[in-house]
Amino acid sequence: MTRPTAAVLVLEDGTRYEGDAYGAVGTTLGEVVFSTGMTGYQETLTDPSYAGQIVVETAPHIGNTGVNAEDMESRRIWTAGFAVRDASRVVSNWRAEGSLDDALADAGVVGIRSIDTRAITRRIRSEGAMRGGVFSGEAAGLEPEEQLRRVREQEPMAGRNLSSVVSTDAAYVEPATSERIGSVAIIDLGIKRATVHALAARGFDVHVVPATTTIDELRALAPTAVFYSNGPGDPEASAAHVELLQSVLRDGTPFFGICFGNQLLGRALGFGTYKLPFGHRGINQPVRDQATGRIEITAQNHGFAVDAPIGEVVDTPAGFGRAEVSYVGLNDQVVEGLRCLDIPAFSVQFHPEAAAGPHDSADIFDRFRDMVLEHRRTTDAPEGAAEENA
Numbered sequence: 001m002t003r004p005t006a007a008v009l010v011l012e013d014g015t016r017y018e019g020d021a022y023g024a025v026g027t028t029l030g031e032v033v034f035s036t037g038m039t040g041y042q043e044t045l046t047d048p049s050y051a052g053q054i055v056v057e058t059a060p061h062i063g064n065t066g067v068n069a070e071d072m073e074s075r076r077i078w079t080a081g082f083a084v085r086d087a088s089r090v091v092s093n094w095r096a097e098g099s100l101d102d103a104l105a106d107a108g109v110v111g112i113r114s115i116d117t118r119a120i121t122r123r124i125r126s127e128g129a130m131r132g133g134v135f136s137g138e139a140a141g142l143e144p145e146e147q148l149r150r151v152r153e154q155e156p157m158a159g160r161n162l163s164s165v166v167s168t169d170a171a172y173v174e175p176a177t178s179e180r181i182g183s184v185a186i187i188d189l190g191i192k193r194a195t196v197h198a199l200a201a202r203g204f205d206v207h208v209v210p211a212t213t214t215i216d217e218l219r220a221l222a223p224t225a226v227f228y229s230n231g232p233g234d235p236e237a238s239a240a241h242v243e244l245l246q247s248v249l250r251d252g253t254p255f256f257g258i259c260f261g262n263q264l265l266g267r268a269l270g271f272g273t274y275k276l277p278f279g280h281r282g283i284n285q286p287v288r289d290q291a292t293g294r295i296e297i298t299a300q301n302h303g304f305a306v307d308a309p310i311g312e313v314v315d316t317p318a319g320f321g322r323a324e325v326s327y328v329g330l331n332d333q334v335v336e337g338l339r340c341l342d343i344p345a346f347s348v349q350f351h352p353e354a355a356a357g358p359h360d361s362a363d364i365f366d367r368f369r370d371m372v373l374e375h376r377r378t379t380d381a382p383e384g385a386a387e388e389n390a
């Protein structure tokens with residue numbers, strides 16, 4: 001008979017890791033990815049970019065700081081599952097309002113603990129990201145062939161569009177928290193609260209709008225600038241958002257994007273995107289600022305990347321003037337940012353909002369504000385209807 005607390009993580013190549021149930025008990029399927037963050041598990045779990053993924057934490061001891069309402073990056077936990085080596089039996093932090101175990105159970109997120117997360121990480125690192133599943137409680141007792149069949153039956157991450165799953169249903173506004181310079185419309189593809197706060201702190205009234213927003217609705221809002229957020233899924237499966245962005249760029253509206261937003265800017269400019277072997281996830285990822293040579297340690301969470309030539313200024317294939325790669329990842333020379341030279345648009349693949357993560361790149365939000373102010377100065381663009389909507 002299966003122990004009521006038994007759990008097993010099954011990878012699509014048939015590898016199995018037996019442990020104990022953690023969080024909700026049942027079955028979950030998703031892409032198995034590892035994150036190398038030593039801290040910040042609550043921010044990871046509530047980052048909508050992780051929707052559809054079972055996150056394996058490489059840090060061996062997880063849960064000791066519990067969870068609290070303040071560190072939520074969105075309205076809920078989005079990971080499909082969660083795998084840890086050593087789940088803390090006690091919560092010991094003055095900010096904690098509950099345990100991680102209970103938070104996972106309340107959110108219905110199936111987890112697994114007491115498994116060899118290093119072995120899983122090494123397998124994914126050498127074999128690439130894989131589909132997987134966690135089966136706990138009764139499901140742990142299913143025949144291994146049956147578990148493997150379910151794992152292999154699920155859709156792969158490549159080709160998936162998940163924006164509508166995570167996006168807000170209704171638009172909302174967060175007013176500027178420093179001297180107001182204009183408004184920014186965020187297309188919510190999986191926005192994190194820290195990003196909204198960072199933009200409000202740079203003087204923008206932040207209008208967060210659903211992923212289904214049309215170009216006409218966006219124009220009616222007449223924002224000073226447009227922002228594309230981070231988010232789950234494959235950028236190649238987001239043709240509608242690429243088209244929307246091309247209209248924004250043609251309108252001459254200043255644009256900034258983070259992570260998924262960087263991939264969609266890449267595609268809007270006519271570059272390709274591709275799936276990385278196992279992605280970058282963690283808060284210790286080095287990048288080089290190509291303009292200054294400065295190295296920054298960044299927070300990252302991406303499984304796809306932009307395919308653009310590094311080290312040269314190129315004419316964008318889609319006809320938006322010249323562009324260049326602005327940041328390069330130092331572990332594997334992956335494109336970590338794009339800058340347009342003839343239109344007011346740029347993006348980064350990593351996370352300057354850093355929740356969790358180091359603050360090396362916080363100045364990128366200042367650069368966005370500077371770009372918007374410069375655009376206004378050179379075009380003498382009035383602020384438009386945003387004033388009336390404010």
Ligand SMILES: NC(=O)CC[C@H](N)C(=O)O
Pocket residue numbers: 049229230231232233234235258259260261301302303304305
């Ligand atoms: N954090 C993100 O925005 C992730 C973008 C995209 N889903 C990827 O995995 O690459």
